[in-house]
Amino acid sequence: MQWTKKIMTLLITVLIFFSSEVNAQHVGFIFGHALYAKPVDKNFTNNYNDGLGVEAGGGIGWNKTFLVGTIGYTNFFHKSISAGDSVGPYASGNDLHFVPIKVGLRQYIFMKMIYLHGDIGLASIADKTATDSRFSGDIGAGVKFAHIEIQADYDGFTRKVPSGYASWFGLKAGLEFGL
Numbered sequence: 018m019q020w021t022k023k024i025m026t027l028l029i030t031v032l033i034f035f036s037s038e039v040n041a042q043h044v045g046f047i048f049g050h051a052l053y054a055k056p057v058d059k060n061f062t063n064n065y066n067d068g069l070g071v072e073a074g075g076g077i078g079w080n081k082t083f084l085v086g087t088i089g090y091t092n093f094f095h096k097s098i099s100a101g102d103s104v105g106p107y108a109s110g111n112d113l114h115f116v117p118i119k120v121g122l123r124q125y126i127f128m129k130m131i132y133l134h135g136d137i138g139l140a141s142i143a144d145k146t147a148t149d150s151r152f153s154g155d156i157g158a159g160v161k162f163a164h165i166e167i168q169a170d171y172d173g174f175t176r177k178v179p180s181g182y183a184s185w186f187g188l189k190a191g192l193e194f195g196l
Contacts, residue, residue: 046083047075048166050191054091058173061093061183065113068093068185072117081125087136091115095144111144115174117153132159140174151175155187166193 054068070091076083093113121136133156140153157170166189173184 044079045075045077045196046193047196048191048193049073050166050168050189052091052187052189054093054172054185054187056093056185058182058184060179060181061185064096065093066096068115070115072189076123081129083123085121085123085134085136087117087119089117111146114143116141119153119155130161132161134159134170142174161193164192164194166191
């Protein structure tokens with residue numbers, strides 16, 4: 018009888034502990050990612066090779082929906098320009114620096130592992146000859162395992178000449194820590 022009470026007490030204690038862990042909700046998180054960007058827009062791919070960068074940010078929310086803020090830096094490596102090649106804006110033979118500040122939403126669609134996200138904001142676009150601010154936006158999906166995140170997204174910024182959207186596909190990987 019004494020052992021039965023002790024086992025029942027231990028079992029109830031363990032169940033309460035694990036149920037509180039399962040139901041605990043993070044109200045926020047911070048993250049940092051390294052990223053690889055592959056231009057897809059014709060005018061952008063004519064002038065730049067791949068891009069490498071970093072981003073950091075955080076989110077606040079409840080349950081499966083979070084308001085997110087990010088800041089980043091990506092360097093797009095210029096292509097060699099030969100005489101007679103057509104060149105577009107920011108095609109001065111210099112690398113392009115992309116520095117976005119964005120806000121957006123992250124929505125988990127399967128537990129707290131798979132999510133969709135979208136962000137909008139402003140970005141500083143610069144090379145050695147010009148600096149400009151442009152609208153920037155991205156949309157994508159990600160997977161989170163423990164504290165590791167992997168994302169794929171479509172990103173870019175508006176341009177004036179020719180008018181349109183300079184865009185790329187990005188792959189991001191990094192760490193996330195719940196608050």
